[in-house]
Amino acid sequence: MRLRKSWIIAAKDLKVIIRKRTVLYTVVMLPLIISILFPVVIELSGQKSGGIPAAYLPVLLSAFAFFYVIIPAIIPTPIASYSIVGEKVEKSLEPLLATPITDGEILLGKSIAAFIPSIAATYAGAAIFMVLMDSLTYSKLGYLYYPNWGMGIILLLLAPLAATLSIEMNVIASSRVSDVRTASQLGALMFIPFVGIYVAGEIGIITLDTNTLLIIAAIMAALVLVLFYISTATFRREEILTKWK
Amino acid sequence: MIDAENLTKKFGNLTAVEDLTFHVDEGEIFGFLGPNGAGKTTTVRMLCCLISKTSGTAKIADYEIGNDADSMKIRKIIGLVPDNVGLYDGLSAYDNLDFYGKLYDCTETQRKENIEKFLKMLGLWDKRDVSAGTFSKGMKQKLAIARALIHEPEILFLDEPTVNLDPESAKTVRDFILELKKEKKTIFLNTHNLDEAQRICDKIGILNTKLMAIGTPKELEGSIGGRKTVIQLDQVNDTILNALKKLSLGNITSDNNKLTIDLENPEKENWAIVNAIVGAGGHIQTVTVLGSTLEDAYLKLVRETK
Numbered sequence: 108m109r110l111r112k113s114w115i116i117a118a119k120d121l122k123v124i125i126r127k128r129t130v131l132y133t134v135v136m137l138p139l140i141i142s143i144l145f146p147v148v149i150e151l152s153g154q155k156s157g158g159i160p161a162a163y164l165p166v167l168l169s170a171f172a173f174f175y176v177i178i179p180a181i182i183p184t185p186i187a188s189y190s191i192v193g194e195k196v197e198k199s200l201e202p203l204l205a206t207p208i209t210d211g212e213i214l215l216g217k218s219i220a221a222f223i224p225s226i227a228a229t230y231a232g233a234a235i236f237m238v239l240m241d242s243l244t245y246s247k248l249g250y251l252y253y254p255n256w257g258m259g260i261i262l263l264l265l266a267p268l269a270a271t272l273s274i275e276m277n278v279i280a281s282s283r284v285s286d287v288r289t290a291s292q293l294g295a296l297m298f299i300p301f302v303g304i305y306v307a308g309e310i311g312i313i314t315l316d317t318n319t320l321l322i323i324a325a326i327m328a329a330l331v332l333v334l335f336y337i338s339t340a341t342f343r344r345e346e347i348l349t350k351w352k
Numbered sequence: 353m354i355d356a357e358n359l360t361k362k363f364g365n366l367t368a369v370e371d372l373t374f375h376v377d378e379g380e381i382f383g384f385l386g387p388n389g390a391g392k393t394t395t396v397r398m399l400c401c402l403i404s405k406t407s408g409t410a411k412i413a414d415y416e417i418g419n420d421a422d423s424m425k426i427r428k429i430i431g432l433v434p435d436n437v438g439l440y441d442g443l444s445a446y447d448n449l450d451f452y453g454k455l456y457d458c459t460e461t462q463r464k465e466n467i468e469k470f471l472k473m474l475g476l477w478d479k480r481d482v483s484a485g486t487f488s489k490g491m492k493q494k495l496a497i498a499r500a501l502i503h504e505p506e507i508l509f510l511d512e513p514t515v516n517l518d519p520e521s522a523k524t525v526r527d528f529i530l531e532l533k534k535e536k537k538t539i540f541l542n543t544h545n546l547d548e549a550q551r552i553c554d555k556i557g558i559l560n561t562k563l564m565a566i567g568t569p570k571e572l573e574g575s576i577g578g579r580k581t582v583i584q585l586d587q588v589n590d591t592i593l594n595a596l597k598k599l600s601l602g603n604i605t606s607d608n609n610k611l612t613i614d615l616e617n618p619e620k621e622n623w624a625i626v627n628a629i630v631g632a633g634g635h636i637q638t639v640t641v642l643g644s645t646l647e648d649a650y651l652k653l654v655r656e657t658k
């Protein structure tokens with residue numbers, strides 16, 4: 108596998124995505140809304156009774172932080188399903204497959220193209236979120252809550268892993284099914300387990316402390332490898348070329 | 353350059369291409385004719401290593417299709433213009449070509465030079481920065497041809513490149529193909545257009561799942577017989593007809609002082625016929641040979657399979 112070749116594909120896809128604003132907007136919108144919404148909620152809730160008590164703040168803040176695992180699991184879907192199924196819809200897959208490039212290089216290129224904007228939007232959202240939250244909670248807590256180890260693990264480990272898993276699911280879905288909508292719907296299911304973890308954390312089945320986060324990261328890393336194997340094994344150029352309508 | 357032997361492709365229990373054996377020489381324009389569903393696209397896809405063969409063998413240059421290591425080498429030396437052009441509508445004409453140039457490892461100078469050369473040859477240079485999505489069908493077709501040539505392949509596969517084109521654009525494309533022939537490129541051309549095939553191809557194969565015939569346009573025309581010599585005289589009389597009957601020719605009809613004679617080989621027999629008429633005192637105005645056309649040959653071969 109030659110990374111340079113994948114990068115050529117990724118660069119082309121990124122160019123198309125940037126020109127095709129609608130896809131880009133859907134990627135940027137979600138992290139932006141959440142990152143502004145949560146600080147607003149903190150600011151507004153319990154305003155009359157003097158705001159949220161300082162003791163509750165860390166609980167809330169660490170729960171909110173987990174959204175930066177859920178976001179990168181959701182936002183690669185429009186790009187990944189657009190870039191893979193899009194090649195087929197535009198009929199551009201046939202000439203592409205006629206060039207000296209391997210399946211792995213194509214898939215990696217497509218994955219990079221979905222990964223970069225997703226992670227960039229997640230990080231940008233997280234930066235806004237942390238700055239707003241710190242400035243709103245500093246007076247009560249007496250210290251800057253962010254950055255902290257939990258958020259570090261989330262942003263540096265869990266978020267990239269979640270984005271990767273989501274992209275792999277999309278790749279698998281779009282090379283198995285024959286139309287765009289089914290592919291993106293299947294791909295979108297990826298965020299459900301993360302919402303599950305979040306809910307489990309909220310209702311106290313697990314605590315989302317750094318240890319738990321590291322365990323989740325390890326499980327995700329193992330899944331990334333399994334899905335990578337499945338995605339390269341299921342991408343069969345002949346089938347995609349001849350069965351997709 | 354292209355060598356197929358008993359090449360066969362089945363989709364489930366449908367045989368799309370059966371026992372194809374043919375050879376295309378370097379620098380030759382090979383026309384692949386056949387009705388809808390004959391297996392032309394399927395053959396090109398097999399030769400371009402896009403789909404697997406079911407049985408048989410085929411070699412492109414010295415590489416074997418169906419062998420993974422060779423497939424990569426084949427893809428480097430071929431260019432494909434598929435039946436659906438498959439351009440990136442969101443990218444400019446220039447960027448479409450540049451992307452492909454990069455995939456083929458062309459250097460930056462090579463890409464620049466070739467993009468300019470081909471876009472100029474095809475009359476698209478002024479539109480280089482316009483999104484391919486806004487192009488007309490003909491312009492897209494031309495851009496797809498430029499794309500297939502960006503890495504200067506030895507062999508070019510064209511799947512119905514002039515379908516949907518207006519007569520003038522079709523001519524530009526045909527002239528361009530002939531231009532490529534001068535550069536010693538081998539060209540494999542799928543087409544429905546008999547006239548086009550006859551005008552530009554060195555060799556023609558007629559396919560209808562099986563290869564029905566292969567040869568030069570002339571050979572194919574001759575292959576089904578049915579040629580005639582038509583002689584216009586001032587006056588046809590019995591002396592002339594009797595003189596002709598002695599020559600033991602094919603069927604002779606006379607109408608309005610015009611004689612129509614069925615012949616196997618007019619080039620050889622016309623001399624004796626003209627001699628006999630002149631000997632019998634006839635005054636010849638014109639002598640015309642009517643051959644069967646490529647269309648006759650094509651229709652006959654395609655109907656035979658039904």
Ligand SMILES: Nc1ncnc2c1ncn2[C@@H]1O[C@H](COP(=O)(O)OP(=O)(O)OP(=O)(O)O)[C@@H](O)[C@H]1O
Binds near residue numbers: 350386
């Ligand atoms: N992916 C596929 N699955 C099943 N059958 C196929 C597939 N692709 C082609 N066929 C069948 O193979 C036969 C040959 O098709 P092909 O597209 O090669 O014909 P063609 O000569 O290119 O026709 P056209 O002139 O219409 O382009 C047809 O009967 C077609 O239905």
Ligand SMILES: [Mg+2]
Binds near residue numbers: 392394435511
């Ligand atoms: Mg076809």
